Amino acid sequence: MSKRRVAVIGAGAAGLCAARHLTTKPAQFDVVVFEKSDRVGGTWVYTENVGLDEYGLPIHSSMYKSLKTNLPKEIMAFPDFPFDERLPSFIKHTDVLDYLQQYSDHFQLHNFIQFSTVVEMVKPIKSSDDAITWEITVLNLRTRHRTTSIFHQIMVCNGHYAIPNIPDLPGRDKFKGYQLHSHNYRHPDVFKDQKVVVLGAASSGLDIILDIAPHAKHVYLSHWKDRVVAPLPDNIEQAKEVVSFTQEDVVFADGEKCKPDAIIYCTGYNYDFSFLTPECQLTVDDRRIMPLYKHIIHTSFPSLAFIGITQKVLPFPHFTAQVKFVLASWIGTYQLPGQTEMDASTEEDFRWRTTTLKMPHRYAHFMGSIMREYHQDLLEMAKEHQFKPVLMDLYEEMYRIRRINLMHYKKLGFKVLDDENFQLLEVDTQ
Template sequence: MEHGTQFCIIGAGTAGLGTAKRVLEAGGQVVIFEQTDQIGGTWNYTDAVGKDKYGLDIHTSMYQGLRTNLPKEIMGFPDFPIPEQKESYIPSQDILGFLRMYADKFDLTRHVRFEHHVVMVDIVDIGLKKWKVQVKNLPEAKIELFYFDYVFVCNGHYHTPLTPNYRNANLFQGRQLHSHDYRSAEHFKDEKVLVIGAGPSGMDLALEISKKALHVSLSHHSKDPINTIFPKNFRQKPDVQELTSTGALYVDGTSENFTVILYCTGYRYSFPFLSSNCGVTVEDNYVQPLFKHCININHPTMAFIGLPYYVCAAQMFDLQARFCLKYYCGEVKLPSRKEMIADMNEKMEQRWGQGYRKRQAHMMGPAQGEYYEDLARTAGLEPLKPVMTKLHNESSRRFNDDLLNFRRDKFRIVDDQSFEEVVDDMKS
């Protein structure tokens, strides 16, 4: 890489830290802009919801008592695993501690400008610089300008709630909130709660709330009932057709009364700091045009790390960063715009043909292994270990089959291809 090449990284969470480590390793110069006063992104907990002290949206969705829903064995970086400990499913503060350890190991924190909010990213030509980044220094309440050769967008996608528009939603007299603002089950004590959405957070939070609430209904659009054992005060219901002043009417004609509705309906990909000149659009959570879900085809010196979901996150972030840097360092020649567009269209047509909807454009899940292999093959990279995908798939199966007990599972990586479950006397 040419000496003095400047990289902007937006966000000091898992993706931003992992990307910064790889950029520094490649010889680039890095500035990481972080809106909060610490590293860790969504793994940082705060009691606060809504706005922070500067009037900005609080990004973290972390709640009290969260334990990972993936085993720690697949949550570390390829070259820096999470240290061995008693359990596979660990508390959120342990992940935050791991990220701090990672930042210390690779001396990343000194590159972070804390409490710096990115206001605008735009294209400009000043000498050899291409990107103008306008940032608000929050403590000093002043706007600062920076210029960079490359921009990595690493702001995550669990911060801007996506809430459905139900008929008569304004008539409901109880509380309505999104999982983004959930902090503790204590707030649901003796309530009658409707949880909408049966993704990982919906399942998890419904179970947590059932420990304190009078009863919980989980509304989802799966054709078949979810195959797991639930508490006695828990029931499954179909999609909501409309809300009433006291509850909800379902598509099967039944109705129930509630005091609280919790929307676990996901998040919007949101990049309010990108000018229209950046050439990236987001429509129903489909971010385009991107080469391999990360490089901005219209302006390839910008890349997005971490858009795909249902993945081995830190492992994939690291792979995506290495993928982009192969091109940015000149080790591999970037395909032409026409070739990248053709590749994107071909891959997305395959997805649509398999029944994916637009809002699932970046969903991986069972397809994640193919995605990792494609990145590695395309740029001549060392691929991720197949055991990571295998263990992720097994963990997801266990989550769906036994929500109450899956976190008791303990795994051990045997080699690059295989893992084993460690039998614990306490589990039996």
């Protein structure tokens, strides 16, 4: 196999993971990582700023000031690079950013990264023998110099927590109160003595209601899911999903109304592949990205891979499994099926989710409890060592603990004893 040029788009956790494993094969891959910011870390790079950055691009990070991880560090780490043992189990976003910088330094990944460089266009080029290469145009934000280069393979690692999804509800533009998406949430004291409606009861919604509760007068947690069963602060009230607005009111699905001062949309994010030309043949339909085999490899263009588009995952180990699977397919350790078979497998996975598991269409790339089998599948095909069972055992235990102890679970501590066992170190519910 001749040496191939590989582009990695993004130097957040997924992009760093891609670079770390690609660069272990210098005889096979010539790696370039394009990162639009001036440092590694992606969404973990906290900034007080919202809106646009100094180059007129949307702020990428969705971190808020007091954010801590909702998974313990004992299972969050890349398998070959543990977190500092002196840190508590649930760590600050600044600790995660420090960790990613240390990861980059340890594996000398900065040598492969072009910072302040935004990818503007990716286009497939077919040669006379039907081989596919990729034309990539990038802009250096500092010099404003634009260059175009040819690559043989691409890993897209640009994240999916940067482009807010705000539901287009009737009357939303007429509502006179303060509105923002969780992407732009930074400090809870902005909502001091206010009535606040928080839309969405996934991770960000549940974190933010607890962050603002000590400051707000009253908080409505508005969602369509089953009621949160864990105890909540006295000033938090659960409500049905918001269906419309008036100038002063929010109207819930059961007909109840309230007059809030502010709305926080914890309603998720949209994918952004605007740099891919139509020739890339990628579509996004209600958060389902097609056509991706195993949620990773483009079935029409197997040299184009997407790392980390999945949701509800154990991120850093998850990226590792995906990257190793892609590498195995690219170096021939694993022989990909033909396009027809890959497309059929992709459709079968989607039908299984929507029919057997009763997932909505937009959960096409959700993992959660099915992540264990997914990792095992990828690593087996890649002929790589399986993850320690304790990773998913503790992940699933954390899901159970969060469900009943939402207010205090981040005060707990854990220790991994061996490949299969962990220990709860501390219980502090005060």
